[in-house]
Amino acid sequence: MHHKTIAELAAGLRARTFSSRELTQHYLERIARLDPGLNSYITVAANAALAAADAADARLDAGDAGPLTGIPIAHKDIFCTNGIRTSCGSRMLDNFIAPYDATVVERLGAAGAVVLGKTNMDEFAMGSSNETSFYGPVRNPWDQTRVPGGSSGGSAAAVAGRLCAAATGTDTGGSIRQPAAFCGITGIKPTYGRCSRWGMIAFASSLDQAGAMARSAEDAAALLGAMAGFDSRDSTSVDRAVPDYGAELGGDIRGLKIGLPKEYFGEGLDAGVAASVQQAIDHYRRLGASVHDISLPNASLSVPVYYVVAPAECSSNLARFDGVRFGHRCAEPRDLEDLYKRSRAEGFGAEVQRRIMIGTYALSAGYYDAYYLKAQQIRHLISDDFRRAFEQVDVIMGPTAPTTAFALGAKTDDPVAMYLNDIYTIATNLAGLPGLSLPVEPVAGLPVGLQIIGNYFDEGRLLNVAHALQRETDWHLRTPDGFA
Amino acid sequence: MQWETVIGLEIHTQLATESKIFSGAATAFGAEPNTQACAVDLGLPGVLPVLNQGAVQRAVRFGRAIGAEIAPRSVFARKNYFYPDLPKGYQISQFELPVVGRGQVEIVLDDGRVKVIGVTRAHLEEDAGKSLHEDFPGSGGGMTGIDLNRAGTPLLEIVSEPDMRSPEEAVAYARKIHQLVRWIGISDGNMQEGSFRVDANISLRPKGQQAFGTRAEIKNINSFRFLQKALEFEIERQTDILEDGGTVVQETRLYDASKDETRSMRSKEEANDYRYFPDPDLLPLELDDAFIDDATHDLPELPDAMRHRFAAQYGLSDYDASLLTASLAMAHYFEAVVDRCGDAKLAANWINGALAAALNKDDRDIAGSQVSAAQLAGLIARIQDDTISGKIAKQVFDAMWAEGADADTVIEARGLKQITDSGAIEAMIDGIIAANPGQLAQYRAGKEKLFGFFVGQVMKQSQGKANPQQVNAILKAKLAGE
Numbered sequence: 001m002h003h004k005t006i007a008e009l010a011a012g013l014r015a016r017t018f019s020s021r022e023l024t025q026h027y028l029e030r031i032a033r034l035d036p037g038l039n040s041y042i043t044v045a046a047n048a049a050l051a052a053a054d055a056a057d058a059r060l061d062a063g064d065a066g067p068l069t070g071i072p073i074a075h076k077d078i079f080c081t082n083g084i085r086t087s088c089g090s091r092m093l094d095n096f097i098a099p100y101d102a103t104v105v106e107r108l109g110a111a112g113a114v115v116l117g118k119t120n121m122d123e124f125a126m127g128s129s130n131e132t133s134f135y136g137p138v139r140n141p142w143d144q145t146r147v148p149g150g151s152s153g154g155s156a157a158a159v160a161g162r163l164c165a166a167a168t169g170t171d172t173g174g175s176i177r178q179p180a181a182f183c184g185i186t187g188i189k190p191t192y193g194r195c196s197r198w199g200m201i202a203f204a205s206s207l208d209q210a211g212a213m214a215r216s217a218e219d220a221a222a223l224l225g226a227m228a229g230f231d232s233r234d235s236t237s238v239d240r241a242v243p244d245y246g247a248e249l250g251g252d253i254r255g256l257k258i259g260l261p262k263e264y265f266g267e268g269l270d271a272g273v274a275a276s277v278q279q280a281i282d283h284y285r286r287l288g289a290s291v292h293d294i295s296l297p298n299a300s301l302s303v304p305v306y307y308v309v310a311p312a313e314c315s316s317n318l319a320r321f322d323g324v325r326f327g328h329r330c331a332e333p334r335d336l337e338d339l340y341k342r343s344r345a346e347g348f349g350a351e352v353q354r355r356i357m358i359g360t361y362a363l364s365a366g367y368y369d370a371y372y373l374k375a376q377q378i379r380h381l382i383s384d385d386f387r388r389a390f391e392q393v394d395v396i397m398g399p400t401a402p403t404t405a406f407a408l409g410a411k412t413d414d415p416v417a418m419y420l421n422d423i424y425t426i427a428t429n430l431a432g433l434p435g436l437s438l439p440v441e442p443v444a445g446l447p448v449g450l451q452i453i454g455n456y457f458d459e460g461r462l463l464n465v466a467h468a469l470q471r472e473t474d475w476h477l478r479t480p481d482g483f484a
Numbered sequence: 485m486q487w488e489t490v491i492g493l494e495i496h497t498q499l500a501t502e503s504k505i506f507s508g509a510a511t512a513f514g515a516e517p518n519t520q521a522c523a524v525d526l527g528l529p530g531v532l533p534v535l536n537q538g539a540v541q542r543a544v545r546f547g548r549a550i551g552a553e554i555a556p557r558s559v560f561a562r563k564n565y566f567y568p569d570l571p572k573g574y575q576i577s578q579f580e581l582p583v584v585g586r587g588q589v590e591i592v593l594d595d596g597r598v599k600v601i602g603v604t605r606a607h608l609e610e611d612a613g614k615s616l617h618e619d620f621p622g623s624g625g626g627m628t629g630i631d632l633n634r635a636g637t638p639l640l641e642i643v644s645e646p647d648m649r650s651p652e653e654a655v656a657y658a659r660k661i662h663q664l665v666r667w668i669g670i671s672d673g674n675m676q677e678g679s680f681r682v683d684a685n686i687s688l689r690p691k692g693q694q695a696f697g698t699r700a701e702i703k704n705i706n707s708f709r710f711l712q713k714a715l716e717f718e719i720e721r722q723t724d725i726l727e728d729g730g731t732v733v734q735e736t737r738l739y740d741a742s743k744d745e746t747r748s749m750r751s752k753e754e755a756n757d758y759r760y761f762p763d764p765d766l767l768p769l770e771l772d773d774a775f776i777d778d779a780t781h782d783l784p785e786l787p788d789a790m791r792h793r794f795a796a797q798y799g800l801s802d803y804d805a806s807l808l809t810a811s812l813a814m815a816h817y818f819e820a821v822v823d824r825c826g827d828a829k830l831a832a833n834w835i836n837g838a839l840a841a842a843l844n845k846d847d848r849d850i851a852g853s854q855v856s857a858a859q860l861a862g863l864i865a866r867i868q869d870d871t872i873s874g875k876i877a878k879q880v881f882d883a884m885w886a887e888g889a890d891a892d893t894v895i896e897a898r899g900l901k902q903i904t905d906s907g908a909i910e911a912m913i914d915g916i917i918a919a920n921p922g923q924l925a926q927y928r929a930g931k932e933k934l935f936g937f938f939v940g941q942v943m944k945q946s947q948g949k950a951n952p953q954q955v956n957a958i959l960k961a962k963l964a965g966e
């Protein structure tokens with residue numbers, strides 16, 4: 001059952017070949033059996049899931065079902081869920097139960113999706129390996145000595161291990177696409193403003209965006225379509241109709257102009273990854289696309305710009321975790337300052353503390369102009385690079401990450417090496433553009449991601465381009481050993 | 485040395501919106517602690533601010549009322565600092581690009597002098613919550629309660645130029661802004677409830693020097709009297725320091741009304757680095773002409789314009805006109821009286837005199853006046869038609885105030901109608917002259933100031949009701965033996 005696509009599952013449910021309760025129980029059983037090795041879930045909400053499944057079955061019986069009704073999914077533990085703990089991978093929120101649903105959760109719930117639980121993640125989404133989680137690292141189902149990527153590593157591993165039909169993720173600098181690449185699944189980060197950020201715990205507000213993680217572009221389209229759309233509770237969400245992404249799949253890609261930025265194929269890119277990506281691009285050429293060399297001259301500045309902007313915003317966003325109203329509070333505070341210092345020192349892990357300090361420094365009097373303001377200026381230049389590129393081409397392709405999944409612990413002592421993992425994904429967040437990663441030919445048994453970057457609100461095109469390759473290939477259908 | 489005082493004010497006025505500036509929670513005053521704080525006000529994880537357009541409209545009205553430029557694009561910024569009653573760890577405010585730019589207001593001083601005070605800017609921001617250190621129930625020791633009802637209440641911070649040179653000017657300016665925000669209906673201006681709070685920046689410099697001295701900022705003054713006293717204290721304190729050859733420290737001070745002194749809260753070195761940056765959760769605020777027109781089309785005639793008009797149209801002094809335009813309700817009252825009685829000067833005298841005194845005594849504002857505009861006009865009409873004299877009229881007014889009655893009712897009930905029957909006055913005078921032969925003889929011998937004695941006798945006998953002009957004329961003739 002867990003090998004079926006969302007469309008196939010929905011058809012089975014509608015035909016009442018199996019019930020949502022049976023399907024949900026099937027996934028819960030797989031989680032119980034297989035997740036202890038992966039650690040992809042922080043919280044499994046079995047009872048709530050079964051209750052939701054029963055409600056979905058009632059809708060299905062009544063013939064009042066949508067494409068996601070009764071489909072078991074998982075939410076990254078960054079999305080607030082009414083009544084189910086939302087930890088954000090942090091000790092700080094180990095005891096936090098939100099009294100509201102994130103808009104994304106609410107919409108998927110309204111569509112009838114069944115929530116199996118909350119997936120593991122880097123603490124407050126800060127990390128590229130899922131090793132900063134308070135709840136321990138997630139292991140990559142393809143090789144459990146390796147990381148799944150991050151920060152949406154739990155969602156990626158759960159989808160890859162078939163521990164849910166699909167999952168939500170968030171992407172601030174590559175946190176959907178890089179773990180999607182490492183785990184051999186399809187993940188899409190839509191245009192900034194496409195999905196509401198209401199109820200999604202903020203890391204870097206101007207970069208954060210929710211997206212879909214699934215086995216295929218087709219499944220991702222179904223999930224994204226239900227998540228996206230304007231929300232009056234988020235001033236940065238965009239009031240623009242959501243297309244029927246599923247209906248755009250299968251469109252002809254002949255004549256598609258693909259741009260290959262030379263900056264994405266240079267030093268630092270693993271040769272095997274480069275070859276796989278090239279092979280996929282050749283496939284597109286055979287499907288009738290044309291390939292063009294382009295340049296994103298400021299791409300090399302993405303990582304330094306990001307590591308000013310994102311920490312600056314996070315230093316302010318995470319100020320509310322002060323031990324006063326909710327979350328972790330130190331024992332027996334002596335006074336207010338002690339309450340603040342110890343609650344935050346105990347509640348936040350090392351990487352979160354590092355970024356808060358970097359961001360606080362970057363915003364300080366006397367440094368603001370040199371760091372934050374300069375970074376914002378370069379951000380405009382990076383956006384301009386893309387704007388010019390999209391005057392020539394329809395989509396931009398390249399590797400999602402420079403390597404395949406690395407070993408657990410390999411980069412935990414070297415933050416900069418860790419940060420460079422997102423070198424190809426960060427620029428799209430800085431520009432607010434949509435990006436997608438889909439699996440291509442693995443290297444040494446490990447998945448490789450092809451990244452497709454589109455123009456603003458071109459999610460439909462990205463999904464269709466990914467789908468065109470997935471109709472011809474079976475990389476996305478492969479299952480890790482032990483998860484069949 | 486002669487020192488010159490330089491004062492600038494930052495006034496926080498609460499905008500009278502139903503809901504908060506970035507959430508849907510109510511802003512009503514006096515609710516049980518934390519019952520008017522929603523997830524956004526509490527700063528729970530994942531919540532986002534959405535700007536209340538009603539707050540923007542009110543800010544725009546203020547901008548228009550002080551002749552300021554309304555910024556077509558302004559930006560909300562985060563002011564970062566930790567405090568338990570600041571739920572998010574930052575206050576959303578406007579920093580580099582405020583919604584209201586430079587404008588000005590006129591103040592009228594007690595000596596009638598008119599002075600223009602510049603307003604540097606006005607910006608929108610959210611209020612913080614309240615820390616309850618003293619009255620927290622069950623606080624045996626060291627506990628502080630947090631009430632977040634006020635968190636997220638919309639404020640307009642109005643920043644003046646350092647244009648004031650005395651506590652009197654500062655108070656006049658603060659009163660002017662207070663008058664204006666209520667006049668244009670953007671704030672209730674209730675100072676007891678914290679809807680209107682003043683921070684005062686004050687420094688001294690040698691008279692004639694251009695450069696400003698080092699300033700102290702006195703925070704959170706919530707009455708005009710305290711503003712006056714705090715500034716007076718501060719002038720004395722800074723003068724003493726400077727006279728002794730010392731230097732004033734740049735710092736934030738608090739005014740303690742119970743001790744009538746200011747004391748240091750934190751110095752510049754201890755000051756927070758607020759790490760302002762544009763709030764990524766809110767788009768820049770872009771205002772087009774349609775929005776501005778919609779927000780301002782129903783603005784009433786503004787107080788300065790009305791004051792100028794009153795002075796010109798009714799021939800009043802600037803000072804009288806400024807009293808009559810202290811509030812929109814007062815101005816409407818005045819014009820209603822004038823409309824009915826047609827005598828602006830008489831109306832102004834009565835309103836600024838007897839009525840103002842009565843209001844002041846009973847601590848009421850014009851809306852709570854015991855004597856309506858129609859009633860006051862009725863009283864003035866009885867003066868105009870000689871039913872009563874000006875002197876009796878004061879007596880009638882006091883009775884009207886006490887009883888809420890019309891002038892005619894009071895005059896009738898108390899028999900205060902003026903005696904204008906010359907026969908009756910003559911008869912009274914004849915009797916008085918007959919009863920005072922000695923005084924009559926002295927008068928006729930040239931002691932003319934005895935005329936006053938006879939007038940007094942007539943008024944006494946008539947209980948003040950005899951028409952004074954008639955009494956004078958008849959008495960003069962009779963005493964002359966005509």
